[in-house]
Amino acid sequence: MTFAAASAPTKPLAPLAPALSLASFGGRGAKPRSVLDAGPSVMTTSGRVAIALALRAIGAGPGDTVLLPAYHSASMVPPVRDCGATPVFYPVGRDGSIDVAAIAPGAKALLVTHYFGFLQQMQAIRARCDAAGIALIEDCAHAFFGEEVGVHGHYAIASSMKFYPAYDGGCLVGPNPPMLRSAGMGFELKAILATLEHSFAYGRLRALDLLMRLPMLAKDAIWPLLRKAPLAPASSDSEPGFDRRWLDKRASLMARFQLRAVSAPRIVARRRANYLRLLAAVADLPGCRPLHAVLPDGVCPWLFPLFVDDADAVFARLHGEGVPLVRFGEGVATCANSLTLARQLLSLPCHQELREDELAWIVERLRAALRA
Numbered sequence: 361m362t363f364a365a366a367s368a369p370t371k372p373l374a375p376l377a378p379a380l381s382l383a384s385f386g387g388r389g390a391k392p393r394s395v396l397d398a399g400p401s402v403m404t405t406s407g408r409v410a411i412a413l414a415l416r417a418i419g420a421g422p423g424d425t426v427l428l429p430a431y432h433s434a435s436m437v438p439p440v441r442d443c444g445a446t447p448v449f450y451p452v453g454r455d456g457s458i459d460v461a462a463i464a465p466g467a468k469a470l471l472v473t474h475y476f477g478f479l480q481q482m483q484a485i486r487a488r489c490d491a492a493g494i495a496l497i498e499d500c501a502h503a504f505f506g507e508e509v510g511v512h513g514h515y516a517i518a519s520s521m522k523f524y525p526a527y528d529g530g531c532l533v534g535p536n537p538p539m540l541r542s543a544g545m546g547f548e549l550k551a552i553l554a555t556l557e558h559s560f561a562y563g564r565l566r567a568l569d570l571l572m573r574l575p576m577l578a579k580d581a582i583w584p585l586l587r588k589a590p591l592a593p594a595s596s597d598s599e600p601g602f603d604r605r606w607l608d609k610r611a612s613l614m615a616r617f618q619l620r621a622v623s624a625p626r627i628v629a630r631r632r633a634n635y636l637r638l639l640a641a642v643a644d645l646p647g648c649r650p651l652h653a654v655l656p657d658g659v660c661p662w663l664f665p666l667f668v669d670d671a672d673a674v675f676a677r678l679h680g681e682g683v684p685l686v687r688f689g690e691g692v693a694t695c696a697n698s699l700t701l702a703r704q705l706l707s708l709p710c711h712q713e714l715r716e717d718e719l720a721w722i723v724e725r726l727r728a729a730l731r732a
């Protein structure tokens with residue numbers, strides 16, 4: 361495989377999100393605990409829909425305040441507005457941690473995010489919420505796996521598509537989960553095809569790719585129709601849109617199949633190994649420092665976030681070379697730390713489906729960009 365980018369590529373040369381391969385299904389070991397073990401759960405098409413369902417279960421509505429972290433994903437805000445409540449941002453520390461003392465009474469609910477898979481001090485946060493009469497929604501969008509993820513909130517939400525090679529998928533964990541139904545054959549088909557297309561685009565499932573050349577010709581005929589239909593739940597890789605028609609829809613068969621068939625021990629082990637690899641790769645470099653220089657036991661990271669002094673220039677260079685990376689999150693003016701996190705953090709993938717040659721190339725490009 362070569363990684364020569366002629367000009368700024370429209371898509372990264374290595375997958376930013378997991379791409380399904382045969383290796384996805386192989387892997388040994390005990391199944392690690394995940395957010396789905398934290399209580400009764402239901403699979404939604406996205407994490408933001410799960411936030412909306414949690415707010416509905418809590419009874420949030422007009423006149424209510426919902427506390428969101430100042431450093432946040434744009435996708436966390438529309439579900440709050442959709443139920444008629446008012447989002448209010450609370451400040452976060454330099455590493456995104458919550459200052460428990462800053463949780464004031466009066467709000468209906470509070471969302472707390474385990475940024476990049478690293479857990480917040482949930483016991484203290486829960487105690488404070490209980491004392492203040494605030495419902496706690498644990499946002500595990502970045503933390504699908506772990507002993508404690510999702511157990512401290514009254515409700516928890518997650519985004520399984522951030523960890524599995526799926527096109528859609530989120531979940532709501534909490535008492536009396538609602539009954540959801542399939543979004544229909546068109547959506548089920550689209551979820552399968554989009555998953556395969558992402559894999560083929562990165563040279564995965566080669567044999568299947570060849571086998572499917574013919575059916576894919578047929579697919580080319582139906583694909584434009586599927587594309588036009590309102591079949592896509594707004595999801596991590598698209599805009600932060602929100603569409604209430606997805607509230608009563610279940611995750612695709614493909615997304616739910618993956619939860620059973622894709623190796624979870626492999627996801628956790630490889631993400632941790634790749635994270636440590638990236639950590640070691642930047643240890644001696646100037647102008648940067650990892651958000652988390654230690655990977656605690658049990659943490660399954662979403663990405664590898666790195667503070668970069670000259671973040672704009674380094675991002676532009678790496679992006680132009682086709683290196684997969686993102687700047688996660690937005691900040692608000694009332695919290696300087698949130699603006700710094702949004703501006704200075706560059707996050708590289710550490711997911712389980714990065715191949716050795718891809719990771720080595722990412723490391724090599726990253727080191728070159730930071731030395732420049």
Ligand SMILES: *Cc1c(COP(=O)(O)O)cnc(C)c1O
Pocket residue numbers: 405406407408409432433435436473499501502518519520521529530594595596597
């Ligand atoms: C991605 C994300 C969500 C929403 O998940 P989707 O599946 O994209 O709807 C919620 N919270 C955080 C912190 C996220 O990063």
